[in-house]
Amino acid sequence: MTSSNDPEKAVNLDSLPPEVLQQVRRIVQAEYAKDLRKQLGAVPRAINWRTLTPEDLEHELLELNAWVDWLRHEYGLPAQVIPPMWHRHAELRWELSALRQHWLTCYDQQAKGNMGVVWHGEFALARERLRDWVSISGTRLDRDRATRITEWPGGEAEDFSAPDTTERPVTDRNEDFVAFVTESVRARQAEQDAAMQEILEDEREE
Incomplete structure (x- = not known):
């Protein structure tokens, strides 16, 4: 078993100490797995x-x-x-x-x-x-x-307002x-900032 197609640069892997050979194989397997993940991509998840x-x-x-x-x-x-x-x-x-x-x-x-x-x-x-x-x-x-939303009598939050x-x-x-997209990202950022602010305020109170 060799590690190169160039005869002059080829390394006889069988001549390596067992622990070194095992480490080389681990590295090769890790690189192969990383390349495979890159090719196949992540498994699609529900958003x-x-x-x-x-x-x-x-x-x-x-x-x-x-x-x-x-x-x-x-x-x-x-x-x-x-x-x-x-x-x-x-x-x-x-x-x-x-x-x-x-x-x-x-x-x-x-x-x-x-x-x-x-x-x-x-x-x-x-x-x-x-x-x-x-x-x-x-x-x-x-x-x-x-989209119209049917309001439930006594079933909506206090801050609920029907869409225009x-x-x-x-x-x-x-x-x-x-x-x-711009509006949505800005609104989500505001939600995230408010949540972070609430966490910081809770930590201060503790």
């Missing part, structure tokens, strides 16, 4: 949009946006399934995010050969759910309004998406 850090929130929104854009073009999906302003509706973000993570899992290099069929089966069901969400939300190709459901025209979707 909890409520707990992402500001940085992760921005990253995941941009990734989801790119994938949804590919999806609607690849499958010729109408606005009744994926409307331009899907990003403004939490129910659509959750549904599309779950669909994307499932797609990443099914088309992973380690996935079984039948997983493409599995994904398309789930995709068919997801399209029906998306139609329902779009119908409920009221967003359309050329206009958008916030005024209908607005869709003029520049990409510009609105950028604005949405």
Whole structure:
């Protein structure tokens, strides 16, 4: 056993002391495992949009946006399934995010050969759910309004305020998406700062 294809530089591994040979093998295995992880990537996980850090929130929104854009073009999906302003509706973000993570899992290099069929089966069901969400939300190709929330008598928090459901025209979707990402990241940063401030205040009191 040698460590090089160049005869002049080749090292006879069998001549190494057992403990050195074992250490070399450990190093090679670690490098192989690291390279394999790099090639295969991380296993896709479900995304909890409520707990992402500001940085992760921005990253995941941009990734989801790119994938949804590919999806609607690849499958010729109408606005009744994926409307331009899907990003403004939490129910659509959750549904599309779950669909994307499932797609990443099914088309992973380690996935079984039948997983493409599995994904398309789930995709068919997801399209029906998306139609329902779009119908409920009221967003359309050329206009958008916030999803209405039915207020429960005596069942809402004191600081709850119903969303403004005024209908607005869709003029520049990409510009609105950028604005949405900026607003979302800023709001999440404010939430994170408030949580950190609360922790610091608790520590001071102790």
